[in-house]
Amino acid sequence: MTDTEQISTISRVSLEVNGVSREVEVEHRLTLADCLRHKLNLTGTHIGCEHGACGSCTVLVDKRARRSCLTLAVQVEGASILTVEGLAEPNGDLHPLQTAFHNNHGLQCGFCTPGLLMTLMEFLSENQDPTEDEVREAISGNLCRCTGYQSIVGSAIQAASILRQSR
Amino acid sequence: MDTLIGENRNRLEDFTLLRGQAIFLDDIKIPLMKECAFLRSPHPHALIKSIDLAPALKIPGVETIFLYDDIVSFFGTNQMPFDQGDFVAPKWSYPIILPQYEVCFVGEAIAMVVAENRYIAEDAVNAIRVDYEPLPAVSDCRDGLRNDSCFVHQSSNRNEIGSIIATYGDCDPCFNSELFSFSLSLKQHRGGAHPMEGRGVIASYDPKNKFMCVWSSTQKPHKLRNVLSELFQMEEEYVRVILPEVGGGFGAKAAIYPEELIVAFASRKLGCPLKWTEDRREHFLSAIQERDQYWSVEVAFDSNGILAAIRGTAIHDQGAYTLAEFNIPYNCAYAVPGPYIVPNYHMEVKVVETNKVATVPVRGAGFPEANFVMERIMDHIANDLGIDRAEIRRRNLIPVDRIPYEVPLKARDGKPMIYDSGDFIGCLDHALKVSSYQEFSSQQQAALAEGRYIGIGVSNMLKVTGRGPFEGGMVKISRTGTVTIATGAAAMGQGTKTFLATICATELGLCPSQIKVITGDTSLIMHGVGGFASRQAVTAGNAVHLASRQVRQKALLVSSHILERPADDLYLADGKVQDKKDSTINLPFSEISKACSGAKGYPLPDGVAPGLEKTVYFEPKNLAYANASHVAEVEVDTDTGYVSINKYLVINDSGRIINPVIVNGQIRGGVAHGIGNALLEWMGYDGDAQPVVTTFAEYLLPTSNDVPNIEIYHFPTLAKNPIGVKGVGEVGTICAAATVISAVENALRPFNVQISEAPISPERLVELIHQ
Numbered sequence: 001m002t003d004t005e006q007i008s009t010i011s012r013v014s015l016e017v018n019g020v021s022r023e024v025e026v027e028h029r030l031t032l033a034d035c036l037r038h039k040l041n042l043t044g045t046h047i048g049c050e051h052g053a054c055g056s057c058t059v060l061v062d063k064r065a066r067r068s069c070l071t072l073a074v075q076v077e078g079a080s081i082l083t084v085e086g087l088a089e090p091n092g093d094l095h096p097l098q099t100a101f102h103n104n105h106g107l108q109c110g111f112c113t114p115g116l117l118m119t120l121m122e123f124l125s126e127n128q129d130p131t132e133d134e135v136r137e138a139i140s141g142n143l144c145r146c147t148g149y150q151s152i153v154g155s156a157i158q159a160a161s162i163l164r165q166s167r
Numbered sequence: 168m169d170t171l172i173g174e175n176r177n178r179l180e181d182f183t184l185l186r187g188q189a190i191f192l193d194d195i196k197i198p199l200m201k202e203c204a205f206l207r208s209p210h211p212h213a214l215i216k217s218i219d220l221a222p223a224l225k226i227p228g229v230e231t232i233f234l235y236d237d238i239v240s241f242f243g244t245n246q247m248p249f250d251q252g253d254f255v256a257p258k259w260s261y262p263i264i265l266p267q268y269e270v271c272f273v274g275e276a277i278a279m280v281v282a283e284n285r286y287i288a289e290d291a292v293n294a295i296r297v298d299y300e301p302l303p304a305v306s307d308c309r310d311g312l313r314n315d316s317c318f319v320h321q322s323s324n325r326n327e328i329g330s331i332i333a334t335y336g337d338c339d340p341c342f343n344s345e346l347f348s349f350s351l352s353l354k355q356h357r358g359g360a361h362p363m364e365g366r367g368v369i370a371s372y373d374p375k376n377k378f379m380c381v382w383s384s385t386q387k388p389h390k391l392r393n394v395l396s397e398l399f400q401m402e403e404e405y406v407r408v409i410l411p412e413v414g415g416g417f418g419a420k421a422a423i424y425p426e427e428l429i430v431a432f433a434s435r436k437l438g439c440p441l442k443w444t445e446d447r448r449e450h451f452l453s454a455i456q457e458r459d460q461y462w463s464v465e466v467a468f469d470s471n472g473i474l475a476a477i478r479g480t481a482i483h484d485q486g487a488y489t490l491a492e493f494n495i496p497y498n499c500a501y502a503v504p505g506p507y508i509v510p511n512y513h514m515e516v517k518v519v520e521t522n523k524v525a526t527v528p529v530r531g532a533g534f535p536e537a538n539f540v541m542e543r544i545m546d547h548i549a550n551d552l553g554i555d556r557a558e559i560r561r562r563n564l565i566p567v568d569r570i571p572y573e574v575p576l577k578a579r580d581g582k583p584m585i586y587d588s589g590d591f592i593g594c595l596d597h598a599l600k601v602s603s604y605q606e607f608s609s610q611q612q613a614a615l616a617e618g619r620y621i622g623i624g625v626s627n628m629l630k631v632t633g634r635g636p637f638e639g640g641m642v643k644i645s646r647t648g649t650v651t652i653a654t655g656a657a658a659m660g661q662g663t664k665t666f667l668a669t670i671c672a673t674e675l676g677l678c679p680s681q682i683k684v685i686t687g688d689t690s691l692i693m694h695g696v697g698g699f700a701s702r703q704a705v706t707a708g709n710a711v712h713l714a715s716r717q718v719r720q721k722a723l724l725v726s727s728h729i730l731e732r733p734a735d736d737l738y739l740a741d742g743k744v745q746d747k748k749d750s751t752i753n754l755p756f757s758e759i760s761k762a763c764s765g766a767k768g769y770p771l772p773d774g775v776a777p778g779l780e781k782t783v784y785f786e787p788k789n790l791a792y793a794n795a796s797h798v799a800e801v802e803v804d805t806d807t808g809y810v811s812i813n814k815y816l817v818i819n820d821s822g823r824i825i826n827p828v829i830v831n832g833q834i835r836g837g838v839a840h841g842i843g844n845a846l847l848e849w850m851g852y853d854g855d856a857q858p859v860v861t862t863f864a865e866y867l868l869p870t871s872n873d874v875p876n877i878e879i880y881h882f883p884t885l886a887k888n889p890i891g892v893k894g895v896g897e898v899g900t901i902c903a904a905a906t907v908i909s910a911v912e913n914a915l916r917p918f919n920v921q922i923s924e925a926p927i928s929p930e931r932l933v934e935l936i937h938q
Contacts, residue, residue, distance in 0.1 A: 029286065038284075043194035044187015046414070048363045053863035056363055084187035098185040102177055103782040103829050108836060109660025110184030111191065111363040111414030136871040143863065145363050145415050147661050147832060148839035149871040 013077050017042065018086030026073040032066075033057045035073035036083060042082040044114050048143070055142030058115040059083050065122040082121070084114035096166070097121065097159040108146030108153035116142045120156050128164055132157060169675045172890070176826050177596055177664055178665040179680055180658070189412040192367035192384040193444045200369070200440035201230055203414040203430055204288035206278040206295050207452060208270035210305035211856035212319070215268050215277065219296035222510035228283035229291045235265045245390055247425060248394045249490075256489035259320040260328050260520060262434060264425045265487070269321055270299075271487035273858055274452025279429050291525040304522035308484035309461055311519045313801050319487055319520040328485065328768060329518040333500040335575035336511030340495035345750070348467045349547060353923040355536045357457035358843075358850035361868060362659070364414020365445035366454060368427045370434035373456060375894040379406045381431055384413050386421040388687035389655045389695030394423050395431055403693065410687025413659035417456045418529040420659070421699045422490045424828035426453075431482040449863045455493060456850055457529040459484040460536050464544065472548045472559045476511035477503065481536075484553075485518045486525035493518050498533030501584070503541050504792055506591040507563045511739055522856040530840050531900040532700065534547035534630050539925055542626045542905035546912065556909070557599055557625050562628065564591040578631075578790065586629065586792045588884045588893075595627055596884055598796035598818040606798070613916065620803045621813070622914025625796065628902035631823075632853045632894025633705025633791040633874035633886070640710035641692045642671055642718045643698055643780035646764065648742055648757030650682045651677060655695015656707035658686040661896060667711045669825055670890070675722075675737035694784060701793065701894025704825060709889050710785035717781040723764055725779070726754045791886035793893040795819045795836070797906040803914045805936055808929030810846055810911055812875045818880060822886040822893035831879050834899040841903020846926055847873065 014023050015041060029051075036042045036059070045068055048056035052070040059068045060082040087095040088139045099122055100106065107113040116139060123130070123138040130138070135156045136149070144152065183189040191278040219230050239245050247262035263782070278295060282288035303317035310316055311326035319326055342348055369382040379401060385391055392408040399406070410624075413420070426443055434441045445454070464479030481494045496516040503514055549556040565572045567590040574584040599605065607623045614621045642652040652667050657714045664684035672679040685691055696706070721737055726744035727734040730752055737744050745758060746752035747845060756779075763779040765771050800814035817834055824830050851860040885891035904925045912922045912931070920935045 027286070036192070039937070040752065041196070042187070043190070046191070046363075046364070049863050051447065051864070054363060054447075076270060078321050084185075088186055094182075101185055102181045105178065105297070105832050106831055107181060107184055108662070109182070109413065109415040110189060110366070111660075113184055114187050117185070140870045140872045142869065143363060143868050145361055145417065145868065146836045148835035148837075148869075148874045148877060150835055150874070150876050151832060153871065 008082065011071055011074050015076050015078065015081040016081060020090065024073065028074050030073045031069055032071040032073050032076055033068035033102040036068060040156060042083050042085050046114055047110050048112065052086040054112070055119060056112045056115040058142065060118055060122060063122065063125070065119050073127040082118070084117055087117060097124065100155040102160065102161035103156060105151045112142060112144045114135065120159070123161060124160055125157065128160060130156070130160055171669050171679065172823065172825050173825065174885055175828050176665065176669060176679065177828065178662050179668060180662065180664050183262045191364055191380060191412045191414055192369065195369055195411060196292050197369065197371060197580065199441040200442055201281050201283060202285045202288050203433065203441055204280050204285060204292045205276045206292045207275055208273055208275040208685065209360055210270060210299055211273050211283055212302040213270050213299040214302060215266070215270065216300055218643065220298060223280065223294035225289040226287060226291050226294060227254050227387045228287040230281040230437070232291065232295070232618070233279045233429065235267045238264045239433065241327045241436065242398060247423065247428070249396055249919060257328050258504045259322040260489040262490050262525070264428055268927060271320055273856070274524055276425055279433060279564070281433055281437065288613050291679055292661040304852050304856040306521060306852050308459055308482050308519040308521050308525055309878045311521055311584070312482065312517070318653070319522050320710065323520070327517050328520055331366060331493055331496045331516045331518070332514070333502040333576055334513040336476070338476040338478040338511045338513045341511055342465060346410060346467045346469055346475050347551065348465060349551060349872045350463065351543060351547060352923060353462040353540060353543060354850060355460045355539055356528055356926060357535065358848040358866060359451065359454060359456045360417035360419030361450065362415025362417050362419055364510050364593065365447060365450045366420060366424065366426065366431045366783065369442045369445040370431040371440035372435040372438060374438045377405060379431060379435065381408045383408060384417040386657050386659060386699055387423070388657060389689055389696035390697060391423055391427060392689040396535055398428060407690045410657055413657065413669065413908050416698060417658040418527065418532070418699065419450070421697070422455050422527055446505055447863065448861050451856060453524055455490065455525055455527045458523070458526050458850060459498065462540055464540060466544050466548070468548050471896040472552050472554050472562055474507065474509050474563050477509050477544065478513040480514045481514070481723045481761040483516050483518050484523065484526060485520050486523045487520060488525045490525045490527050495528055495533040497579065499537045502537035504574060505538060505541050506540060506565055506627050508565055528699070530837065531897045533895065535841065535844060535904055538626070538628050538902050539905045540931070542902065542909060543923070547908055557595065557604060561592055561595055561626065564595060566592055580635070585789065587887050588791055588822070589792060589794045590882070590884055591627060594794060594820055594882045595796045597880060598625065598816060600687060602798040602816050604798065620805055620914040622801050622803070622910040622912065624799045624906045624909030624913060626902040626906040627794065627796050628898070629792055629794045630699035630701060630898055631790045632793050633787050633888070634659065634700040634702045634808055635706070635787050636696065637786040638703065638706030638710055638888055639692050639694055639782060639784040640667070640695050640707055641782040642711060642714040642778060644718060644722065644756045644760045646683045646760045648755055648760065650677060652682060652684045652711055653688065653691035654686055654707045654711065655692055655697065657698035659698055661703070661833060662826065666704060666825045666829055667707060667720060670708055670712045672714040674712070674719045677742065678919070681742070692782065700900065701896040703890045704896055705791050705886070705888060708825065708892055710783045712780040712890055713785060714783040717783070718779060721779060722756070722759050725759050725772060725775055729762060730754055785897065787888060791822060791888060793821045793895065793898045795898055795902065797902050800911040801865060801910040801914055802908065803911055803932065805857040808932035812907060815877045817877060817879045817899065818882050819898060820882045820884055820893070821895040821898060822883055823891035824881060824883060825892060827840050830895050832880055833895045837897060837899020838867050838877050839901045841900040843869045843875055844926060845904035845907040849926055
């Protein structure tokens, strides 16, 4: 047997994704990112580096921001996952954070955007009235090549303000 | 008619992106599609003695593996189709599809595995056994010029494969005169493009219909279609390239790559859809970069700091293959003077091969390097003469009364190089005013008294935009009454759809959101050029503008026949053609469109051709030169070498602005890229040409903590095209590194630090402070 032959073991994983219970059969080595994208067809979660550095693949696992490229699907058994597809209201209305990105030109190519949205979802749930510096620190693990970040920071500040008013 | 051009307008592209519903390349699902992975050379230079595929082919789920022989037996050639332009590279530098027995850079594709999924395909890549015989490699392009250097290819007889010379006037007498002079050596490095989405391609060949459909995350969909058409000898009508949502390009996707051709070939061979998605490591190893340059220049000037001559040479790291004409070296040689008057000029850029991935333009395309040289020269003159740095620049800038200004050089298309518009001194003066430049030195003194080192930098830039030969726009009112635009322009985050819809909506009396824009589908517009060189607002923008105008005129003409009203009494609004005095007399777009498709046996009205649509290919007669002045304020921590940028201002002239929201976004992103080039981004190789940087932990892209808020002021002068627009995509990048580094040097004046390199790391700054 060569060293590259895989002893592939497969498990069933039950998880909740965007409020819906799902069950998937996965190889143990399958990343959560690939599971979401290719097993559950939730391709809004993007893979930018596959080494945990760019943040594009960030999703919420039990309300905590996690890099889905560094998380195996088998690790999230029983967890509740929120992805970018789960942000808008069931009637289709955008979440205030998504609206703020639109109103502040917070995205250009949009590839890093889902990861930024999910990072900010966690951050804004913990810090409801952040300063600009706090937002910059919060998103410093999310790379964006297009915007220069200013418009993303502006989006987050505006979203925080709108979310405070609606509380 | 009210124009929508110039209004702040949020983008039409945003909604699918924000919902996670946009379809990028890797999001496309096709039944029975298999996935590919590439075996890549781990050696900078080696001979392949043998390849054993057997262990890989045994892995369950592996379909097949393609090698050089498969390519050659199918195509009869191993050469990538190649645009040489005017500069002929030697045969050994021509890009190849797969190597036969010699690999010339780390990351060069050797074999492609096709498997059930990417995981299995990568298992198989790792199982392929290759016996390599390593060969000596050229890493530093300066070493490549030495007489005793090894060669990049076994078939090479030299590493210097070309030289670009830009010259006019007579420099030499200026250096044998009473004038002042100095010489300057500069080391420059620009890394990779690094769009957040890597490259990727899907090919689906339908053997029954002999039809090839390819999706590629590319900046040049039509070019890819043309290359596939030639290579497969299939008519353009039987090859369709579709641009999916593209997650940024910045130059990395403007080349045609072997992967695109091999995936298409394999799909044709196997008759099933195939996908390859680049991972980040592959992007580091196999996507184009811009990399190293070493400049030596001499400068002559008078006691007032007025330039007399610049002469010099630069050595450019070309990499192992020449993917296109020598465009970076060309731009570097020609762009140094920029917005300044340089009476005598001679610059030679030597193109030197190395055993590294090829260099072709990253956002800015050689202009950032040329700009850095010129702006460093300005600072040196100022320091030598004790004259303010901004004042030296003002004295040498081309004054507005000399615009249009003809540089005594021929542009790449052989035409005279004429700066069509711009007020460079006005732009600089505005920058100095809004930045309170004159007051900075007192702040600097006060900071110094507290032991803080702050500095200010100012730079000017000029960039040719709107390069031809053409771009097309097809504007169509369909029988549903809705409007669609199709263009060869490639959207990859620049708001292309929004600005084209805005231009069209102005002509057709609609809201931009009522217009659908399809970019980069070769089945909807026959010819296209694509997204690079800050060209699409100028070329596609004017094409859509002219096409929309003609569709409007046709709608008026046809409605005039049907409504029996003079066309002059009619106008377009709300998806209808209406009588100006009586809006109850009107005709919806759907009816006009149907009338233009005719009824059986009845002729169309006189002078009306079929179809309510128009395709215009706009061919710019002259290039549009965009310019800007930047000001940066920085603080340097002299213990750690950390540079914080406290303030950044841009005064920008990109001509008539279609949508300030988009233009400002382009400028900010461009500056961020330039800040990366000034302080962070380094694509490192060791002395054997082995990459030492292959992750984002080692390659530092600017983060939200590195890029400050950027204040933008517009200073527009109109370009000579129908809209008056100039490009903006690269304009923010070009003088950002020069501005930041000038500010850092200014902050470190007490240490007499001179910075002759970019990027400059904290470690290097500390070293310079202690020298």
